[in-house]
Amino acid sequence: MVKLDVVIGAMKLRNPVMSASGTFGYGSEFDDFFDVSRLGGIILKGTTMEPREGNPYPRMAETPSGMLNAVGLQNKGVDYFEKNIYPIVSDYGTNVIVNVNGSCIDDYVALTERIAKLDKIPAIELNISCPNVKQGGMIFGTNPVSAREVIRAVRSAWPRVLIVKLSPNVTSITDFARIAEEEGADAISLINTLLGMAVDVKTMKPSLSTVTGGLSGPAIRPVALRMVWQTANAVKIPVIGIGGIMSASDAIQFILAGATAVQVGTASFIDPESTVRIIEGIQKYLEKKGFGDVNEITGWINR
């Protein structure tokens, strides 16, 4: 039997496949399709202190091999999360990770302190890379000074595994990865969406209410893979690869390039069972290639 378990800081994952934030709801939406405990982890949709209605419709545009979204972190806030969501997700039997967002450092810290009281949350993913909010989000993740400040503040408020999710909308991704490592992050996840836009030629208007939005799907995969490879070579902490993973073969590319684990996002919209299909595919690949442990192939291309 091939070993699929991986380790991110002090967190053990039964396999390297997680769901990406904002593409998996709170997990229960997938109950009809498969047992979510089969995943290595679930990153819940982005949470903020206060409820957020998100951006006006239209928030989505289909693009070649991908899509743009401008959801804008719609969520019911941490009070609702604690009362109504946490009791359900804490029984999932896999790692349930909260994606933490804020519009200022105090917000991030306040939310982190609230989540720290929920002892069945083994990790948070610090989102400094959302392109669809006017304040916070990507503003933190594209400025080295503010990135360092927010990571440092959250690190001091969070006792368990800290994953920092990076924005690809920067000149040098490795600068931000090193900052996260220096400030004590346990892992780095990348990439969040690439800033993009589309125009509707029929209506002669932008396709999104916000004009610009975040591009996801296989269209961004080569860019994501390049950044994951660069990041894995720049830091010693584990890297979690995200970006247009649709199949086991796609996920394996990220692992071979240096990712310890992966997150599957947009693929779940099209094939709700893609995460489990990818887990099975990774296992078959390792068996066929004669490996006994997925960790053996992490960063293989650098050999």
Next chain:
Amino acid sequence: MAKRVELFTVRDKHRLSSDLFILELTAPAKLPELKPGQFVQVKVEGSPDTFLRRPISIHDVEYESNTIKMLVQIAGSGTDRLSRLEKGEKLDIVYPLGNSFSIPEIEGSILLIGGGCGVAPLLFLGKYMKSLGLRPEVLLGFRDSERIIEYGEYESIGPVYITTEDGSKGEKGFVTGHSILTRKKFTSVYCCGPEPMMKAVANYCLKNDINCEVSLEHLMACGFGVCLCCVVDTVRGNLCSCTDGPVFNTKDLKW
């Protein structure tokens, strides 16, 4: 009813008008109970331009042959590809999705109003209502005789009234101007069609104290409530048209 992913087989396909066609699709196993107003998400293979699934409403159901029918308008590359499917080809479908039209508890006079491709879910709804002993009437609006559909099946539900914008069939004008609305007082209206038409129908119903439900067509990615792209602005905040809808009571809509 539990959502699922299944590979359906194209049983038949036929054209209804210049840009509308019907796809008959047979499930690989016994169909679950489907409700009028629900939709399916269809994967369109073969092009990077059809990356996402296409949401299409259920037009009719034949439980005895495990077959669903979809009435599709050719609107872009995805629906164009669907119109080229041949008998025997497979189609990957996620279903059943969405809520459903509510069924009136008290006997009243019911009018189903459809416009263009929006007539699709009303056949399933009308047949279902008739099977419950209700007697809905049907008002269908089309732009011109080119785009009108063969509506014989709707006549099996109840009386059918037609409007065309150019007057080539039925009464000339929009559905909200049809004389049946002045001749008869309805208690419930169920509507699906282009948004301007649904808004006009909703306004008419509001003024005349008629309960009105509409089926909205919003852009979506997933179809089961995780992408949060298909939101509808309502009195209860942003709701997903895929899980809280696609059917909404017009009292709840802020449009």
